[in-house]
Amino acid sequence: MRLDERLNEETKRPPIVGWNLTIYPDAREAAGRFLATVDTWEGRRGSPGESKDPERSRQVAASRARATLRRYCAANRLNRFGGLTYAGVGCHDPLQLRSDLAEFFRNIRSLLGGKPIPYVWVPEWHKTDHGLHAHFAFARYVRRSLIEEAWGHGIFKIKLLGDLPVGSSGLDEARRAGVYMAKYVGKDFDHDHLIGLHRYEVAQGFQPRKVVVNGPTLGKAYARACEVMGGHPVKCSTSDQWPGWAGPSAVAMSWDS
Numbered sequence: 001m002r003l004d005e006r007l008n009e010e011t012k013r014p015p016i017v018g019w020n021l022t023i024y025p026d027a028r029e030a031a032g033r034f035l036a037t038v039d040t041w042e043g044r045r046g047s048p049g050e051s052k053d054p055e056r057s058r059q060v061a062a063s064r065a066r067a068t069l070r071r072y073c074a075a076n077r078l079n080r081f082g083g084l085t086y087a088g089v090g091c092h093d094p095l096q097l098r099s100d101l102a103e104f105f106r107n108i109r110s111l112l113g114g115k116p117i118p119y120v121w122v123p124e125w126h127k128t129d130h131g132l133h134a135h136f137a138f139a140r141y142v143r144r145s146l147i148e149e150a151w152g153h154g155i156f157k158i159k160l161l162g163d164l165p166v167g168s169s170g171l172d173e174a175r176r177a178g179v180y181m182a183k184y185v186g187k188d189f190d191h192d193h194l195i196g197l198h199r200y201e202v203a204q205g206f207q208p209r210k211v212v213v214n215g216p217t218l219g220k221a222y223a224r225a226c227e228v229m230g231g232h233p234v235k236c237s238t239s240d241q242w243p244g245w246a247g248p249s250a251v252a253m254s255w256d257s
Contacts, residue, residue, distance in 0.1 A: 016214050019221035021251070023211040023228050026075035028171060028257060030225050030233075031067070033250040034218070065199045066182035069120060073178030075208035076118035077170045078137035079161050081177045082147070084121075087154030090131035094197055097123055097132045100153060101201070107150035108142065118206035122184040122199070135184055137177045171257035218251060229255050 021032030072078075084104065091097050101121055109117065121136040138158075147156050161173045161180075185199045211228055215221035218238075226232050233253035239245045 015212075018214055018216040019218050019251075020212065020214045021221050021225050023213060023225055024071050024075060024208045025211060025229065026208050027071040028074065028229070029071065029252070029254040030229075031250070031252045032221065033239075033248050036248070062185060062199070066185045069122070069185060069200055069202075070175070070178035070182050071208050072118075072120055072202050072206070073137060073181060074171060074174045076139050076206050077174045078118060078120060078139045078177050079170055079173035080138045080141070080158055081161055081180055082136050082138070082156060082158030083133060084136065084151055084153070085133040085155040086131065090126065090129075090133075091153075092131040094123065094132065097134065098197070098201075101134055104150050105203070108146065111146045111150060112142070116203060116205060118203045120181060120200060120202045122181050124184050135181060137181060139174075169257040222251075222253075225253060231255065 015035055017035055017037060019032060019034050021030050023030040084101070091100070105119060105121075108119075109115070118139050119136060121134050123132055123134050125132055141160075142158070144156075144158070147158060161176045181200070213221060213224035213228060215224060222236075233255050235252075235254045237252055239247065239250040242250075
């Protein structure tokens, strides 16, 4: 059996006692943790609404959302970062914002020929009483005139994230965009989240691929991850290096493009 076929089979298996790592080949990173028992697997959830520590649950949910968003940006090389703002008194209705943004991305797709493109957007409340605006990221150049035509509600801005050190890649730019976008996730949106509104939105059909590897020790799981990615990561850190970490032993890795 070829390596990719064997890894696809492993991805379907439940976690084991030991180190379980999820690799995102397109995002060039991996993350995982040590499971002392399978019963502690995060996939085993209680009844809806149950939580011994609601604040901690919100923090974990926001952290998970930020990580997912960063990987989406990296995997799809979203390196053009922009903003959409309303003219006049602004918009104070989260549902209206989402309706207008859905129309904006439909318009962009149509103006670009109808082919689906990856994108992400995150809402933010203005510090003043102007209401809501949105941050977004694309993976390709889009003329300013097209953005203006597609939005039609006021002000917009967009820029290529090219102000990185010499030698930086498109992946580096996309990771920077992911960091920018992630910082808005969960910011002032607890109420919206509780009423069923997402912390961010992405184009469907572009979610990063996942490969699961595991091992009884971190060394063995690490070796499997290197086998999948074709080399050692440029960055690797464990939870004993993360200030304030209160969860089980964990690890994070990233590779160059």
